[in-house]
Amino acid sequence: MSSTVVVSDLTFAWPDGTPVFDGLDAALGPGHVGLVGANGAGKSTLLRLIAGELRPVRGSISVPGGLGYLRQDLGLAAGQHVDAVLGIAGVRKALHRIESGEGDETDFETVGTRWDVEEHAIALLGRLGLHYLADDVAQLDRRLDTLSGGETVLLGLVAELLREPGVLLLDEPTNNLDSVARQRLYEVVGQFPGTVLTVSHDRELLGRVGTVAELRQGEVRLFGGNFDDYEAIVEAEQEAARAAVREARSDVRKQSRELVEARIKLDRRKRYGQKMQENKREPKIIMSERKRQAQVSAGKLRNSHIAKVDEAKEQLAQVQERVRDDREIRVDLPDTRLYPGQDVIELNEVELANGPVVSLTVTGPERIALTGRNGAGKTTLLRRIAAAPPKVPARTLPQRLDIFDERRSVFENVAAATPHVSAERVRAQLARFLFRGADADVAAAALSGGERLRAALAMLLLADPAPRLLLLDEPTNNLDLPSLRHLTEALTAFEGALIVVSHDPRFLDEIGVTRRIELTPEGLLEDSPG
Template sequence: MSSLVLSDLSFSWPDGDPVFVGVDAVFPPGRTGLVGRNGAGKSTLLRLIAGRLGPDRGSVTVGGTLAYLRQDLTLDPGRTVDAVLGIDAQRKALHRIESGEGTEEDYTTVGTHWDVEERAVATLDRLGLAHVAADAAGLGRTVGTLSGGETMLLGLTAALLTDPDVLLLDEPTNNLDLHAKSRLYAAVDQFPGIVVVVSHDRALLDRMETIAELREGELRFFGGDFTHYEQAVAAEQDAALAAVRDARADVRRQGRELVDAQTKIDRRQRYGKKMESSLPRILAGERKRQAQASAGKLRATHQDRLDDARRVLTEAQDAVRDDKEIRIDLPDSVVHAGQRVLDLDTTLPTGQPVRLAVTGPERIALVGRNGIGKTTLMRAVCAAPPAVPWRVLPQRLDLFDEARTLAQNVADAAPHATDEQIRGRLARFLFRGRDADVPAAALSGGERLRAALAMILLAEPAPRLLLLDEPTNNLDLPSLRHLTEALTQFRGALLVVSHDVPFLRDLGITRWLELTESGVDEVDPI
């Protein structure tokens, strides 16, 4: 039986910032979606479970074998396909044996896995990647020759080849076309053990049987899919807001009663002073002491009630979610109707002839199956170059100097911006204070995307053409909503590669282009 248990799990970054403190959890059988805001620590938790990071305290107990598909797999373009599959050493040993040059060590390496290549090809075929091993380079080709979607499916193939009992998937649908997504959905549905999925893909999250929410270092489980989770959270928030309203009303009421009590005490004290003048000194002193004790008790009672009401209000306010969300304000870069933006006439390295003209503030969606060359076409556009200031958001997010801080990277793109302007812009993307001084290499997938957006949108001169290659990868759903709203208001031209059809529809796409083996064709809206 597969199992996954976290016991008193605690982890902090080297600077001392805690990510988790004392997390206890038992993951149920079946499919669990791990959700939370960008930066909540979802990928970090998967890395701890996978043993890629060591906890400060506590333990992770896995029943059976574990496989882990990380979200930054596409950042290793020099790795070979067989290395990603984990069979490179076995293949080399097998080929030496087949050529008559095998050693004792080669036979040990191969073991009983004489069909390792056949199994790999069969699994690739199951996920729609048979063509990856079909050409001359075969399993020895590098990841850099594959599209982002093909690389993700390759990583899933590698995970499934190990026949794991526990499967961890971090943003597995990034860059996948609709057909590839359906294959991945089927693979997840059919997996017999425990699957833990980090994703912003609602369709995938709605296939989950449990949702685990990571929030402020705590892990909480909700039965059902993502839609049921949202409904449960919404109901909780309605109750929390009602509790806040009631608590505020009680604070006001207790405050008024305290004032009324103080007024009564003051009135009694004034009356008491008048009476004291007509009484013997000993009796007047005793009455004064009694009056002071009674007043103090009354005041303390009402103050305690007010303090209790304030404490209840604080607890009620803590239950209300006040999540920080990115705020995107795109530069006011106008492209007028009829203005020439781009005129591309070339042949891609993959052989497709491409004729692409962009005029005025057009919004163009570029679609096509994984591996057809959409990213290659975007690179050709960048090399043209366009006739207006432009910026590109690359699919691999490889536009950073990894050794430099986030603020330094943005300053490189906007040399005339002040440090205050740079940090103000980064704060709108939730990089506040010392977060802006983190090296780019330390950013998570969602953080890299937010940082890249901040970098291209603060660039000088302000872009009038945005080239976006899979811009929704790794974004949590609220951030995706803000990005969509901002792009809707952008007054320049857009060329967007994406497999997220609802996102493209929300952008108000004016032309839909499909890249095929024969070139670029205009198609009906999807």
């Protein structure tokens, strides 16, 4: 248990009083643990509490050894230098002064035992594929604005590893990483000797963990094995829960029928008693006693059946709580349809800022995966495609999903994009994106990450005119797994052309990619899917 993070009676609420955890107990580790849960469950909040960035209202957190924490947003300034990000700038300066004969006692104290700090940093940079930074010690003086987003993430990981922590917290570590960089990260994280606690939607990374910790309804439940094992266990439990719901519903119907039958029987007895009294065929005292006994018997029978119905309904409510919300987006988008051979995009010898000259032709309902190393210029190419003269209506789904008027509701945003569609039709369509009733009237600024994705998809796919080309830039970044499923469902229903920048091979397979194009320094290199 020496490398296990222990959380005891953890209670936390946001300043506005919104509760997140109330008496949470959990033991996370040892080994590699994948922390999963829906958007808003509190995964990143729990990491921040463990890291000490947030203070709990009550409870304690025990973290063995040092702690490394790779955030989603590294918060690094473009003007910073590589060695400053790695946390070794001060040691390097002291080391250089000592080597030049100008060092003093303070410099020796600063260096301590870290005489090989530069070599250690360069070795780690090389292991993570940042070879050009590892070529020369002088590269440690390089500015961050010369690195891509993915390279900056890897640099942040190196910074945490240099601390030699006992526990490593990773929050969506593969965001913005190309496939090669991801494989490097998998290897380095897999060789980490302490406890790794990872929040991620990357199913390949989650496939390498030894334990899955599910954060749901303010509690943590541990599952032995990787993410595939977790899904199999949950699906088996859900099948049993659905069967229990079917059985409980059947019992409610049965008990309700029996209650109706009992009432009919009692009504018949009552009518018979009234008829006998009217005919006065028996002495009054006997008839009164029979009436009293009948009323007592009727009350017992009626109460017995009512109790059985109530019990059956309570049992149904209990088993329904075990069934998870597995709602699916179901949309029909015939107006987005393209036909084979129909012209979509024609880009001729466009020069990108980083050098390559590219040409691209898209026809019909093609689904294109645009890949390439970090810094290759994929986002730039996507912008050039969006700016090209359109042959069909096109829409872009940006990484930040910043396409809303934040003051307006979901309904108002979608209605503004569909001015010729009736309000009733807009609401009906929003319901298919799981915005039912009052959910459609929530302000965009108040949406969670998963809700924001669904609202953005609704706004794009229901727009007037309907888009026949969608451009998506790393659409799976920061999505929880239910939201990733919703994105896949919506794109599967889309009948137009797609150009997707993504490094998630499973996602690309699930949306039915038909062409894979890699952006290289020499231009576009096409490969067959799969």
